[in-house]
Each structure stands twice: as C-alpha cells, then as structure tokens.
Amino acid sequence: DTEVTQTPKHLVMGMTNKKSLKCEQHMGHRAMYWYKQKAKKPPELMFVYSYEKLSINESVPSRFSPECPNSSLLNLHLHALQPEDSALYLCASSSRSLLGYEQYFGPGTRLTVT
Amino acid sequence: GNSVTQMEGPVTLSEEAFLTINCTYTATGYPSLFWYVQYPGEGLQLLLKATKADDKGSNKGFEATYRKETTSFHLEKGSVQVSDSAVYFCALSDQGRDDKIIFGKGTRLHILP
Numbered sequence: 001d002t003e004v005t006q007t008p009k010h011l012v013m014g015m016t017n018k019k020s021l022k023c024e025q026h027m028g029h030r031a032m033y034w035y036k037q038k039a040k041k042p043p044e045l046m047f048v049y050s051y052e053k054l055s056i057n058e059s060v061p062s063r064f065s066p067e068c069p070n071s072s073l074l075n076l077h078l079h080a081l082q083p084e085d086s087a088l089y090l091c092a093s094s095s096r097s098l099l100g101y102e103q104y105f106g107p108g109t110r111l112t113v114t
Numbered sequence: 115g116n117s118v119t120q121m122e123g124p125v126t127l128s129e130e131a132f133l134t135i136n137c138t139y140t141a142t143g144y145p146s147l148f149w150y151v152q153y154p155g156e157g158l159q160l161l162l163k164a165t166k167a168d169d170k171g172s173n174k175g176f177e178a179t180y181r182k183e184t185t186s187f188h189l190e191k192g193s194v195q196v197s198d199s200a201v202y203f204c205a206l207s208d209q210g211r212d213d214k215i216i217f218g219k220g221t222r223l224h225i226l227p
Contacts, residue, residue, distance in 0.1 A: 004157075005193075011204065031213055040220070040222075041219070041220070042203055042217035042219055042220050043158065043217060045214060045215075048214075050213070056214075066227065088157075090157050090158065092158075094213065101146070101213070102146070102148060102159065102160050102163055102207075103160075103207065103215055105150075105157040105158040105159070105160075107156055107157040108156070108157045
C-alpha cells in the first residue's frame with residue numbers, strides 16, 4: 001500500500017480564519033513533507049519532518065505552522081492567510097533504502113483564501 | 115546547484131503516436147532520477163524511477179533510461195492513449211542531508227482521440 005491520504009479535499013477560508021490540513025500515511029515512512037503547488041508550476045517544498053522532528057523549513061511565513069504528532073500524521077495549521085496563499089497543498093512521505101528513495105504524494109488539499 | 119531541465123509544453127499528439135519528453139539534469143554525485151505524473155485535479159504519482167547509470171525504469175508502457183554520459187532521463191512511450199493526458203515532471207533526488215527532490219517545470223501532454 002503506497003497511499004497517503006489528505007483531508008479536506010477542498011477548503012475555503014477567510015483571511016481571519018484558523019484552519020488545519022491533515023495528512024496520514026501507514027507505510028512506516030519516517031520522513032514527511034508539505035509542498036505548495038500553484039497552477040501550472042511544480043511543487044515547492046515548504047517543510048520536511050524526519051523522525052517526527054522538523055528538519056527543513058524553507059523560509060515559510062509563520063502563518064503556516066506544521067506539526068507532526070506521530071510518525072503517521074502530519075498537520076499544517078493555517079492562520080491569517082493571504083489570497084496569494086491559495087494553492088494546492090500536497091503532503092508526501094518517503095523512506096530511504098540502499099537503492100535510494102522516492103516520495104509518495106497524497107491527492108492534495110485545494111485551498112482558496114477569500 | 116542541482117537542477118532539472120525538461121522540454122517546454124504543451125505537447126499535443128494523436129492517440130497511438132510515439133511519445134518522447136526530454137529531460138536533462140545537473141547534479142553532483144549520483145542522484146536517483148524520477149518521472150512523476152499529475153492527472154487533472156490530482157496529486158503527483160510516481161511513474162518510474164532509476165537509481166544508477168544505465169538503469170531503465172518502466173511502468174504502464176512508459177520507459178526512461180538513466181544516461182550519465184549525456185545527463186539525461188528522457189521519457190518514452192510507444193503508443194499513447196487519451197488517458198495519458200496529464201502533466202509530467204522529471205525530478206532528481208538531492209541525496210544530501212535534506213532528502214530533497216528537485217523538480218523540472220513540468221510538461222503538459224494532450225492526447226487527441
């Protein structure tokens with residue numbers, strides 16, 4: 001099973017709202033990622049968690065706050081977003097092996113900020 | 115730094131045509147190479163991968179060979195279908211501490227019936 005699930009599928013929020021995106025995987029992967037994807041662009045890395053610790057923050061504004069409660073779950077807390085934050089938010093997970101590794105992506109959450 | 119360059123799209127082909135999407139890379143060390151596919155309204159799916167020189171990745175009729183001498187990983191399919199219409203991303207693993215994947219800009223493929 002190579003499934004990464006994300007909820008909700010769609011989210012519309014105002015600039016003063018607080019909401020959270022959720023991601024779950026049961027593949028035993030110890031690295032999890034948040035990406036932002038704008039239309040007709042490749043995904044842009046936001047955060048990386050490795051063994052439940054934040055290992056990379058790609059200079060993401062503080063209105064995005066990641067959380068990794070356990071090895072299977074990854075959250076992205078949203079607060080005071082701007083309209084330009086509207087995008088597809090993708091979660092991914094990966095595990096290393098001697099042959100290299102690959103990332104498995106969820107279906108994404110389509111976020112609209114009004 | 116490491117980078118991936120892939121052909122600009124959109125690419126439009128008729129059903130059953132031969133497909134090539136070019137991808138070249140710049141990297142230090144020995145990265146793994148990937149092709150990801152994104153169907154409309156969906157997330158990215160790993161299509162195929164190759165982890166060392168001369169490896170051939172294949173899946174669903176698609177193939178790509180890791181060519182170190184030309185730093186290329188071109189995607190090919192002998193006979194495309196309408197259902198192959200999607201955006202294709204070439205990518206490499208930046209196998210440093212960060213475990214990053216570096217994506218190309220993507221190539222949109224339209225297959226006409």
